Amino acid sequence: MMNILQSFRMAFKSIATNKMRALLTMLGIIIGVVSLVVLVSLVTSATSSVTSQISSMANDMITVQITDSGTDPIKLEDLGQIESLSDVELVAPSNSSSATAKVGTDSYSVSITGTNNAYFHIQGYELEAGRYLLQSDLDNNAYAVVLSYEAAATLYSRTDVVGQKLSIDSIKYTIVGVLADSDSLTSSFASSNSVYIPYTTAMRISSSGWAGSVSSGISTLYVGAANETAIDAAQTETEAWLLARFGDSDAYSIRSNDTMADTMESVTNTFALLLGGIAAISLLVGGIGIMNIMLVSVTERTREIGIRKSVGATDRFILLQFLVEALVICLMGCAIGVLISTVCLAVVNFVVEDSTYRIAWWIVLVAVAFSTLIGAGFGLYPASKAARMNPIDALRYE
Amino acid sequence: MLELVEVYKLYQLGDEVIHALDNVSLSIDDGEFVSIVGPSGSGKSTLMHILGCLDTATYGTYYLGGQPVQSYSRSELALIRNLQIGFVFQSFNLIGRMTLEENIEMPLIYRGLPASERRERVEQALNRVGLWERRKHTPNSVSGGQQQRAAIARALVTEPTLILGDEPTGNLDSKTGTQIMELLYDLNAEGRTIVLITHDDSIARQAPRRVRIMDGRIIEDDRSGPGKVALSPVAQEAIETVGATLPLVRPALTGALI
Numbered sequence: 001m002m003n004i005l006q007s008f009r010m011a012f013k014s015i016a017t018n019k020m021r022a023l024l025t026m027l028g029i030i031i032g033v034v035s036l037v038v039l040v041s042l043v044t045s046a047t048s049s050v051t052s053q054i055s056s057m058a059n060d061m062i063t064v065q066i067t068d069s070g071t072d073p074i075k076l077e078d079l080g081q082i083e084s085l086s087d088v089e090l091v092a093p094s095n096s097s098s099a100t101a102k103v104g105t106d107s108y109s110v111s112i113t114g115t116n117n118a119y120f121h122i123q124g125y126e127l128e129a130g131r132y133l134l135q136s137d138l139d140n141n142a143y144a145v146v147l148s149y150e151a152a153a154t155l156y157s158r159t160d161v162v163g164q165k166l167s168i169d170s171i172k173y174t175i176v177g178v179l180a181d182s183d184s185l186t187s188s189f190a191s192s193n194s195v196y197i198p199y200t201t202a203m204r205i206s207s208s209g210w211a212g213s214v215s216s217g218i219s220t221l222y223v224g225a226a227n228e229t230a231i232d233a234a235q236t237e238t239e240a241w242l243l244a245r246f247g248d249s250d251a252y253s254i255r256s257n258d259t260m261a262d263t264m265e266s267v268t269n270t271f272a273l274l275l276g277g278i279a280a281i282s283l284l285v286g287g288i289g290i291m292n293i294m295l296v297s298v299t300e301r302t303r304e305i306g307i308r309k310s311v312g313a314t315d316r317f318i319l320l321q322f323l324v325e326a327l328v329i330c331l332m333g334c335a336i337g338v339l340i341s342t343v344c345l346a347v348v349n350f351v352v353e354d355s356t357y358r359i360a361w362w363i364v365l366v367a368v369a370f371s372t373l374i375g376a377g378f379g380l381y382p383a384s385k386a387a388r389m390n391p392i393d394a395l396r397y398e
Numbered sequence: 399m400l401e402l403v404e405v406y407k408l409y410q411l412g413d414e415v416i417h418a419l420d421n422v423s424l425s426i427d428d429g430e431f432v433s434i435v436g437p438s439g440s441g442k443s444t445l446m447h448i449l450g451c452l453d454t455a456t457y458g459t460y461y462l463g464g465q466p467v468q469s470y471s472r473s474e475l476a477l478i479r480n481l482q483i484g485f486v487f488q489s490f491n492l493i494g495r496m497t498l499e500e501n502i503e504m505p506l507i508y509r510g511l512p513a514s515e516r517r518e519r520v521e522q523a524l525n526r527v528g529l530w531e532r533r534k535h536t537p538n539s540v541s542g543g544q545q546q547r548a549a550i551a552r553a554l555v556t557e558p559t560l561i562l563g564d565e566p567t568g569n570l571d572s573k574t575g576t577q578i579m580e581l582l583y584d585l586n587a588e589g590r591t592i593v594l595i596t597h598d599d600s601i602a603r604q605a606p607r608r609v610r611i612m613d614g615r616i617i618e619d620d621r622s623g624p625g626k627v628a629l630s631p632v633a634q635e636a637i638e639t640v641g642a643t644l645p646l647v648r649p650a651l652t653g654a655l656i
Contacts, residue, residue: 006507017495307491310452311505311552312480314473391479392453395491 003317007324014297014325015332025293026333028286029374033337033367036279038344040272040363045356047268060228061122061257062235064221064242068251073217076138076199082223082241087234090224092119093199101195102167103155110151110193112168114202120146120179122224128152130162130177137176137198144201145173148194149181155193166195171205173197231256276363280370286333287374294326294382305386306394319387326379327372334371338364400426400449400560400591405458407444407614418444419455420614426593428559431586433594433605433623441614443564446595450483450562451475480508484553486582488565490545492537498548499524499533505556523551527581543574550581561585563594567601579604 015022066074079091092115099112113119120132128149137144145166152159155166159178166173199218225234235256242252298305305318341364345357407419418441426432436442447453448460451467460467462478470478485491492501502523506516524530527547537545546566553561563582567575579601586592594605602608603623610618 304493307493308504309476310479310485310491312476312508314476314508316473317508392447395452
């Protein structure tokens with residue numbers, strides 16, 4: 001215990017007598033720690049903001065893609081079966097295509113989706129004006145259309161357009177509703193001038209050339225779980241129903257926003273790992289720098305080692321002295337590195353607007369642990385070289 | 399008691415084998431003052447290194463306190479150097495970046511003494527060699543004589559039974575050399591064994607016993623030197639309190655190791 005305390009005092013003394021050299025040695029560690037902490041902090045901050053956006057999306061939503069409907073495609077009438085599953089609340093079909101909308105003499109490319117009332121509830125879309133598509137629209141194959149906020153803004157430059165006629169692919173529709181603007185991630189995915197018509201209407205016009213997929217059944221299903229906690233159960237049930245229906249798990253793919261968030265997270269984690277790995281290599285290089293200097297220091301202080309041994313220092317004490325010195329250099333470098341990292345992130349936050357990059361404390365712990373390991377690892381060889389010296393050889397060294 | 403029995407020390411130098419020590423047998427009683435004299439290259443430094451457990455013999459046995467030294471491990475030898483032996487070197491061998499005080503304290507740190515006891519002992523040692531005022535100086539900022547006195551303080555701060563001097567006056571003028579010699583006589587008068595290595599006959603002749611060495615062999619062992627040296631008052635007092643001879647105590651090796 002006392003030995004260790006004395007070793008620390010000796011280490012500080014020796015570093016103090018060689019400040020410049022110690023600082024240059026530390027530089028490798030400092031750069032390594034700063035790159036590790038700053039890079040990983042940036043990535044994890046970005047990750048957490050992305051994942052929080054994803055989880056703000058309707059996260060009781062399950063998306064089913066029918067990839068191979070075979071001879072028995074899912075029809076509108078089948079949706080009732082899914083809806084009757086105990087953990088499922090809503091089911092919406094969704095067949096999309098692109099079309100050309102005409103307002104006056106101007107043409108616009110729009111994304112047209114045939115769906116039902118449940119779709120808007122599952123997606124969590126709010127109304128700006130008018131109403132959603134209703135079951136009666138589907139029953140009557142009505143030529144009714146709901147515009148996304150972006151579509152209304154692009155086509156009309158205003159949103160109070162309920163009641164107007166809109167020509168899409170030469171068919172006249174009545175605008176019954178406009179969706180509210182939302183800055184969530186989902187709406188930015190769906191921002192491209194989307195318009196929504198009754199699924200049955202889409203099915204009818206498809207026979208005259210539009211989206212051949214409709215006649216071959218529903219291509220995409222959105223399933224709304226009864227509540228957020230039931231989402232896994234709803235997904236399992238839906239999947240079981242699909243498997244029973246198609247008898248082939250390759251015929252469809254099913255995912256929830258949870259899986260999306262998971263995927264996103266694993267992508268950013270890989271990214272963090274990659275950057276962290278690169279930074280860790282620079283730390284390693286810093287460690288080799290320490291070994292280098294410690295080896296020089298041992299050679300330089302050979303005579304001192306001899307003197308210490310002649311007055312009774314054991315091999316262990318000498319080992320400890322040099323090991324602790326390497327460790328102290330490493331940890332001091334680490335402390336300075338963490339300090340600089342905090343400053344770096346503060347500067348980034350100051351320069352980049354609306355950014356709240358925060359230091360990831362777990363990576364600081366990793367950096368400290370790694371530096372300690374490096375200090376001990378790369379300090380060990382020079383220290384044991386010093387410890388193993390013969391007293392008389394060390395004493396006679398010129 | 400120190401005893402060398404048929405000790406050889408061989409060095410390989412290219413194809414040639416150098417006999418630094420060639421069949422040396424020597425026994426030194428506790429409390430003796432022995433000078434070992436010989437020209438440079440005669441093997442006297444090698445002899446001292448072996449006596450001080452800094453080096454080991456190629457052949458032969460060195461008994462220290464009746465125990466063969468080769469039976470000790472490296473850390474046991476470090477402990478023996480710490481507890482029983484004090485070195486005084488020609489080149490002083492103080493650590494330059496430490497103050498005189500810290501240099502003197504160093505062996506006590508390795509012994510594991512608490513700070514308060516270290517301070518007390520260092521103060522005594524400093525006063526004994528008259529360097530109390532200079533304790534905060536580094537070796538480079540004091541004279542050679544003062545450096546050597548600091549080195550002696552470092553040697554005696556551990557209260558060793560054996561003090562080995564390797565040309566301790568070699569780098570000093572004759573006046574300061576005399577002062578150093580007086581210090582050594584004082585230490586001998588306290589009952590400590592002193593072994594003094596020198597090439598200077600006039601210094602060697604001051605010792606009660608003179609061993610002459612040449613080409614690694616002892617060629618003369620002369621006990622006709624001055625029987626007793628004049629004691630300083632300090633030494634006189636020390637003898638009365640400590641007793642004329644301090645037996646070599648084999649250290650309690652187990653447990654005391656660091």
